[in-house]
Amino acid sequence: SSSARQPGGGAANECRDEVSSGVTKEIITLGTTLPLSGSAASTSQNARKGEEAAIQFLNKQGGLHGRRIEMKFLDDQYLPAKAQANVRQLIQQDNVFMLVGGSGTGTTLAWAPTLNQFNVPAVGPYAGSSNLGTMKTPYLYMLFPDYGAQLAALVKYAIAHSDVKKIGVVSIQGDILEDARRGIDSVLAASDIAVEYFPETAGTTNFAPLATSVKAFGADLVVLLMTNGDTAGFLNATRRLGFSPRYAAWPGMADKSWIASYGDISEGMLVANPVANPGSDSPAVAEFRKHYMELTGEAPTLFNEIGWVQVMVAAKAIEKATYVTRPCVIDALNALSGYETGLVPPITFGKEDRQGSTAIEVDQITGGSLVTVEPFANPAK
Amino acid sequence: MNDSTGLQVDDLSVEFGAVTALNHVSCEFPASGISGLLGPNGAGKTTLLNVVSGFQVPSSGSVRVNGSDLAADGIRARVLSGVVRTFQTVRLLEKETVFDNVALGCEGLQRHSPLRQVLGIGKGRAARRRDHDVTIDALAMVGLGSLAQRMPAELPYAKRRLVEIARAIAGSPKVLLLDEPMAGMDREARLALLDTLVEVQGSLGMTMVVVEHDIDMVRRLCTHVVVLAGGAFVAAGPPDEIVADPRVQATYFGAEDARHQ
Amino acid sequence: MLAINDLNAWYGQTQALFDVTLTVETGQTVALVGTNGAGKTTLVRSILGLVRSTGTIQFDGAELSTVPPHRRSRKHGMSVVPEGRGMLNSLTVQENLELGYRRLSAQDRDFIERSFPRLSRRLAEKVSNLSGGEQQMVALCRAFIRRPKFLILDEPSLGLAPIVVDDVYSQLREAWSSGTTLLVEQDVERARQASDVMFFIAAGHILGTARSSDKAEVDRMTRAAFMDSSAVRG
Amino acid sequence: MLSSYWLFIVGQGLFYVLACLGLFLLYGRCGQLSLAHAASMGVGAYVGVVSVNNGVLPAVSLVLSIAAALLFGALQAGPAMRLSGLRFAVVTLAFGFLFNWIIENTPSITGGTQGLSAPSIEIAGLALLDPDDALWAGLVLAYLGTLLTTRIARTRAGLRMVAIRDSIEAARSVGINVAKTKVLAFLLGSAFAGTSGWLIAFSSGFISAVDFNLFASSYLLIAVLLGGANSVAGAWIGAAYIVLVPRLFSAVGLSESYPLLGGLMLIIVALLAPDGIVGQISTVRQRLGSLRFRRPSPPTQETETAA
Amino acid sequence: MSGLPKPSDILTTLIAGLGTGCLYALFVLGIILMFRVSKQVSFAYGQTGMIAALGSWFLYEQRVLPVWMALVAGLGAAIVISGATEMFVIRRASRIRPSFDLIVTLGMFLVLTAAAEQVFGSESHAYVPLLADRGWNAPGAYLNMSDPLVAVMSGSIIVIAYLAIKRTGLGVSIRACAEDPAIAQSFGVNVGLVRTGVWMLGGLIAGLVSILFASRLFVDTSFMLPILINGFVAAMVGGLERFWAPVLVAVLLGAYESLVGLFFGSTASVPAIFVVLIVVLTAAPSRWIADEQVRP
Numbered sequence A: 001s002s003s004a005r006q007p008g009g010g011a012a013n014e015c016r017d018e019v020s021s022g023v024t025k026e027i028i029t030l031g032t033t034l035p036l037s038g039s040a041a042s043t044s045q046n047a048r049k050g051e052e053a054a055i056q057f058l059n060k061q062g063g064l065h066g067r068r069i070e071m072k073f074l075d076d077q078y079l080p081a082k083a084q085a086n087v088r089q090l091i092q093q094d095n096v097f098m099l100v101g102g103s104g105t106g107t108t109l110a111w112a113p114t115l116n117q118f119n120v121p122a123v124g125p126y127a128g129s130s131n132l133g134t135m136k137t138p139y140l141y142m143l144f145p146d147y148g149a150q151l152a153a154l155v156k157y158a159i160a161h162s163d164v165k166k167i168g169v170v171s172i173q174g175d176i177l178e179d180a181r182r183g184i185d186s187v188l189a190a191s192d193i194a195v196e197y198f199p200e201t202a203g204t205t206n207f208a209p210l211a212t213s214v215k216a217f218g219a220d221l222v223v224l225l226m227t228n229g230d231t232a233g234f235l236n237a238t239r240r241l242g243f244s245p246r247y248a249a250w251p252g253m254a255d256k257s258w259i260a261s262y263g264d265i266s267e268g269m270l271v272a273n274p275v276a277n278p279g280s281d282s283p284a285v286a287e288f289r290k291h292y293m294e295l296t297g298e299a300p301t302l303f304n305e306i307g308w309v310q311v312m313v314a315a316k317a318i319e320k321a322t323y324v325t326r327p328c329v330i331d332a333l334n335a336l337s338g339y340e341t342g343l344v345p346p347i348t349f350g351k352e353d354r355q356g357s358t359a360i361e362v363d364q365i366t367g368g369s370l371v372t373v374e375p376f377a378n379p380a381k
Numbered sequence B: 001m002n003d004s005t006g007l008q009v010d011d012l013s014v015e016f017g018a019v020t021a022l023n024h025v026s027c028e029f030p031a032s033g034i035s036g037l038l039g040p041n042g043a044g045k046t047t048l049l050n051v052v053s054g055f056q057v058p059s060s061g062s063v064r065v066n067g068s069d070l071a072a073d074g075i076r077a078r079v080l081s082g083v084v085r086t087f088q089t090v091r092l093l094e095k096e097t098v099f100d101n102v103a104l105g106c107e108g109l110q111r112h113s114p115l116r117q118v119l120g121i122g123k124g125r126a127a128r129r130r131d132h133d134v135t136i137d138a139l140a141m142v143g144l145g146s147l148a149q150r151m152p153a154e155l156p157y158a159k160r161r162l163v164e165i166a167r168a169i170a171g172s173p174k175v176l177l178l179d180e181p182m183a184g185m186d187r188e189a190r191l192a193l194l195d196t197l198v199e200v201q202g203s204l205g206m207t208m209v210v211v212e213h214d215i216d217m218v219r220r221l222c223t224h225v226v227v228l229a230g231g232a233f234v235a236a237g238p239p240d241e242i243v244a245d246p247r248v249q250a251t252y253f254g255a256e257d258a259r260h261q
Numbered sequence C: 001m002l003a004i005n006d007l008n009a010w011y012g013q014t015q016a017l018f019d020v021t022l023t024v025e026t027g028q029t030v031a032l033v034g035t036n037g038a039g040k041t042t043l044v045r046s047i048l049g050l051v052r053s054t055g056t057i058q059f060d061g062a063e064l065s066t067v068p069p070h071r072r073s074r075k076h077g078m079s080v081v082p083e084g085r086g087m088l089n090s091l092t093v094q095e096n097l098e099l100g101y102r103r104l105s106a107q108d109r110d111f112i113e114r115s116f117p118r119l120s121r122r123l124a125e126k127v128s129n130l131s132g133g134e135q136q137m138v139a140l141c142r143a144f145i146r147r148p149k150f151l152i153l154d155e156p157s158l159g160l161a162p163i164v165v166d167d168v169y170s171q172l173r174e175a176w177s178s179g180t181t182l183l184v185e186q187d188v189e190r191a192r193q194a195s196d197v198m199f200f201i202a203a204g205h206i207l208g209t210a211r212s213s214d215k216a217e218v219d220r221m222t223r224a225a226f227m228d229s230s231a232v233r234g
Numbered sequence D: 001m002l003s004s005y006w007l008f009i010v011g012q013g014l015f016y017v018l019a020c021l022g023l024f025l026l027y028g029r030c031g032q033l034s035l036a037h038a039a040s041m042g043v044g045a046y047v048g049v050v051s052v053n054n055g056v057l058p059a060v061s062l063v064l065s066i067a068a069a070l071l072f073g074a075l076q077a078g079p080a081m082r083l084s085g086l087r088f089a090v091v092t093l094a095f096g097f098l099f100n101w102i103i104e105n106t107p108s109i110t111g112g113t114q115g116l117s118a119p120s121i122e123i124a125g126l127a128l129l130d131p132d133d134a135l136w137a138g139l140v141l142a143y144l145g146t147l148l149t150t151r152i153a154r155t156r157a158g159l160r161m162v163a164i165r166d167s168i169e170a171a172r173s174v175g176i177n178v179a180k181t182k183v184l185a186f187l188l189g190s191a192f193a194g195t196s197g198w199l200i201a202f203s204s205g206f207i208s209a210v211d212f213n214l215f216a217s218s219y220l221l222i223a224v225l226l227g228g229a230n231s232v233a234g235a236w237i238g239a240a241y242i243v244l245v246p247r248l249f250s251a252v253g254l255s256e257s258y259p260l261l262g263g264l265m266l267i268i269v270a271l272l273a274p275d276g277i278v279g280q281i282s283t284v285r286q287r288l289g290s291l292r293f294r295r296p297s298p299p300t301q302e303t304e305t306a307a
Numbered sequence E: 001m002s003g004l005p006k007p008s009d010i011l012t013t014l015i016a017g018l019g020t021g022c023l024y025a026l027f028v029l030g031i032i033l034m035f036r037v038s039k040q041v042s043f044a045y046g047q048t049g050m051i052a053a054l055g056s057w058f059l060y061e062q063r064v065l066p067v068w069m070a071l072v073a074g075l076g077a078a079i080v081i082s083g084a085t086e087m088f089v090i091r092r093a094s095r096i097r098p099s100f101d102l103i104v105t106l107g108m109f110l111v112l113t114a115a116a117e118q119v120f121g122s123e124s125h126a127y128v129p130l131l132a133d134r135g136w137n138a139p140g141a142y143l144n145m146s147d148p149l150v151a152v153m154s155g156s157i158i159v160i161a162y163l164a165i166k167r168t169g170l171g172v173s174i175r176a177c178a179e180d181p182a183i184a185q186s187f188g189v190n191v192g193l194v195r196t197g198v199w200m201l202g203g204l205i206a207g208l209v210s211i212l213f214a215s216r217l218f219v220d221t222s223f224m225l226p227i228l229i230n231g232f233v234a235a236m237v238g239g240l241e242r243f244w245a246p247v248l249v250a251v252l253l254g255a256y257e258s259l260v261g262l263f264f265g266s267t268a269s270v271p272a273i274f275v276v277l278i279v280v281l282t283a284a285p286s287r288w289i290a291d292e293q294v295r296p
């Protein structure tokens, strides 16, 4: 059996001029697994569009190292076992050069160990667990901060800008809630703000008791970490109870599809956003929007942007690599420092650091669209 | 009770709400020959079989087989002590061969370690061979030897009945209870079944109780007849005597006013 | 009244009736005799429209083959005592009798009281609680109270005590002397006495017919029907 | 020679054979429609990984897994003894959901919704994470499992199960202890499922609750039916379906159609080929065989007059 | 949360729970009617309703139809799907082998879920509120318009169904269809019509329930799954052959689920319901849970 080797250690992992799988004279093949169907399909479909647009963009500019970029997308239906089998297929069967993007915490946790087995790097899956992005999976380079960091930024903003005395956190039971607790407690450590956690199980049919409990607690800020459907169910229940606190929520609610569906019941909601608001008028975002619209004819959504960024960071590392081999790309990733896309905070990795950034933007749902209230609230690390 | 009594029921009562299906019935069935159980519809014949085979718990009374009381036994315990029945409607495993249907009857024989059976060693192996032989014998006895590998669904009605009877005798029962085995059969088939039953009883020597409405068949088949009516014991004796009995005539064969009892 | 022509019937791939042709005149009682598996019940089921069949079945001048089974009962006034009783076990006795949007009238209750006193006391009980013979009475009663134009009896004496069988047949003779009846019966002599004409069936074929009054011919045909089948069955 | 990727897939398939054999005994033989069979696998998988994570030796953890799966089976057998097929299926549904709920609500032990990585272990000299070794383990165990199942089906216990499936009255009348037989079927089925779950956990390196939910159980059912619920060979075909067909679908980029196919398959097989592929093959064989015989001709008028 | 909930909170939660319970009860009515006519419950029942809700959302959201027409069209789709399921799948499957009818509905469940995902997508959406956004602060509790709407609607449909079954011969016909279609036909029952009709009614009920749930929660391809499970639980606990018991159990289940959520946290509701199911099915007298017994 193969044990996890550290990148850069051992002869096989030295950056040399050699033939690497997934790379021909003309083509570099990348791969990813995404929940393209099933319960999490819509965001992944958007991410895929973003990735495809980015690849198109790069190829138009001549590709990388004079090679065209191609990308193989596999559907994992949000099933961890399937995601893992997909990654095996990508590496062993389809011989991709490296993995780029991906989405889903459970699925990413499932395939991350497989990277160690085959010494293949992966860049930027959209997954929020604090168990990722550490040296446990040294081949996995994370771009986006975990739930804890997201919520810490969110709560920090909320208490700084409004009078909050009690915070109710309604979260899917389990490790997500634990991550959230870690993040929020770190912010509230020295304050006298009371916080109460209300665990939830996906598939609740009656949100009245949960809403009543939160109301009874007297929360004036309610932080929501639930599936989109359950978030809506909860908002409906509080509305039925005539209870209208301030809301803050994780990034799922920053997507256009959520706002289109639930804009009216989530008016005023603060949303943590790991990438710059795609509607913002910062120059970098405006340029991205211009490119994206030229390529696809549509205005980008949050997950289009996420897909775009995932490819761009990986491309940067490939471009910087001395040769197009996996060890060289790993060296280039480790050396990446303060890489500025304008869409996410500057990305920095290190020999012992796999978390590209910890900063978060805070947006607010206002009048059916997303308004940036604090760009990248945390200073980059 | 005398030596030749195979099955004896004592003071049996069964009530279903307002209906008294059996009303303090006591009677005996000899261990030799075949007994008939007669009576008008709703007399309690099936109920009596249900009680003896353990499918129905009586509100009072006892059942003895060769002198020993079955009181506390469930269906399985009764089968193991040799009480086996068939049903008014045939019940077979339609997806298994005739052989396997009959092999099911070996349940009534002595148990053996399932592990040994799976591994096919020692006593387990011997027991499997015995089950096999017993099944073959039972099939031969009712004349189904050549049909062992057929599916029950392919067989005509009378043969399906025989499969059920073979299954019942595979476990060498001490008491065999047959509920209207000839119902729905044509005359030829009835006569053939009659011969089979007589032969089976002769060679295995069990107490056999047959519920039957065809009085002609009862006379040919039975050496002893018990008559019930309205849940109560009416008469018992040799068939010819019973047929002549005026009480039986009235309740069973029909003096004109008897049906409005 | 009923004219069947070249009827062939199948269960899945196996054919159970071969070119059956038979007529029943209005007011007649026709008996159908044959061994187990000869096809008697299949013929009954074909008339009721419950098996796949080809050929023509004309009833009162109307062609039945395109008429769905439930209309044969409702519109054409057929009623059956099915083989195996056809009890609806989860229903009460009364509900079994009322099957098919029909409530028991005072007249019906009267009839039940007179003909099947055992049942009239237990109308509200689950039919599955009844004894075998009592259930057969329900089946008979269910057919009788409809006053059918055409009554089909498939082994009506199944599981009945002799006293009740006599009773049923005397009712058939008296109350239904004017009605048209198709009778399937294992007891050939009883069938002969109850019928006007007898049809003999073996292995899905009509072997022949005999007038019930001609005892010698009936005996000859009976022998043929039963021996034939034993030859076919091997 | 298969690539290492296909070795892995085939190895997984062999482990699924065990699960399918369990369902063959439970549903195919005994007629107990369980919608918690995948949950039984999950019990085996989670108990295995959690115990190894807590320092238990791999071999011991296998025993623990089987024991836990047996317990899970025994719990279901309780209501099964009293309920009909339909009601019972719904109860197993509840058991399946309960299993998922427990996993989701014990994140500190089981990883909750995010799943749990399995450490790399060696057992009997085989490192299960290595596809070659896993394949060997799968071959040996699937073979032994098949042998065992075939044997069981031939013993009295096997016949008792069929009797319960086909006619509970007949079973009771010959003295079969219905409750005991059902419990036995559940224990056997669960033991197979538990073993299968344990192997899948350590050979794939990661488990999560969604791999053992209602859908997973439905797919197992599809597999067993498609193969042929009445034969041991059906379990092999079914396992091949579970593991290979999704890969084929994703190979041609139609993976989102796989659930649709699964549902249609279940309906079509149930309506048109109730004995599955194995049954279909034997019908074809019979048809070919019967072509050689002429149908017996109906008796003619002559025989009648002759008589 | 510290201390016990306030009485007004308990009352509010209880009312919301009873509202949910009434919807469960209506849902269960469909289950028991379909069970009566074909001795079969359908795993696809909830998904049939889901098609009505998600389909109508799709129609009005894409501005193909005004809201009320979209609702009618959605209900129509559920009715057609349910009727077609009976005609082409259930009726044939039950003839083939016991338990196959259950399996084909499992197949229908997968097909409907996958098909809806492909046609409508798998996102969750807000649904027309249908009064779920109106309410008033009564003394002691907060009252919402959706709950009385649901209670009146469910109550009247259930009572009408009961009267139709008891006062007309329909109840007998329905049962006869399940038990012995040949006999039922022989005595003039149009088995095909009754069966398909009842399943269509079931589809209508599933559609109504789904639409009302969607108005209170949200709509997507899987939102009916927990409701299906709870409906099954109520039907099992109350007994599929009975009428009032399962309906009543459903109402109480809604209240129980709600109160458990208030007192022990929202995550406790799921196991609390399964515990009821398992306890009742293992501990209730076998008379209560047994099938129709046919005496030997």
Ligand SMILES: Nc1ncnc2c1ncn2[C@@H]1O[C@H](COP(=O)(O)OP(=O)(O)OP(=O)(O)O)[C@@H](O)[C@H]1O
Binding pocket: B016, B017, B019, B020, B021, B039, B040, B041, B042, B043, B044, B045, B046, B047, B048, C129, C130, C131, C132, C133, C134, C159, C161, E295
């Ligand atoms: N479970 C039950 N509930 C109510 N009444 C019952 C039950 N079982 C039997 N009975 C009644 O008990 C009486 C005796 O029934 P039993 O079946 O023993 O009669 P039987 O002698 O076998 O009649 P048959 O010749 O008609 O089969 C009948 O009146 C029957 O209706």
Ligand SMILES: Nc1ncnc2c1ncn2[C@@H]1O[C@H](COP(=O)(O)OP(=O)(O)OP(=O)(O)O)[C@@H](O)[C@H]1O
Binding pocket: B155, B156, B157, B184, B186, C011, C014, C016, C034, C035, C036, C037, C038, C039, C040, C041, C042, C043, C083
């Ligand atoms: N449902 C069925 N499927 C397949 N074959 C059948 C079916 N019902 C009857 N058969 C076959 O059709 C043939 C005729 O059967 P049928 O029931 O009509 O005979 P019958 O004359 O009524 O016999 P019995 O006296 O036993 O009632 C038989 O060979 C029988 O095996």
Ligand SMILES: [Mg+2]
Binding pocket: B045, B046, B047, B088, C131, C132, C133
């Ligand atoms: Mg009887």
Ligand SMILES: [Mg+2]
Binding pocket: C040, C041, C042, C083, C154
């Ligand atoms: Mg017949």
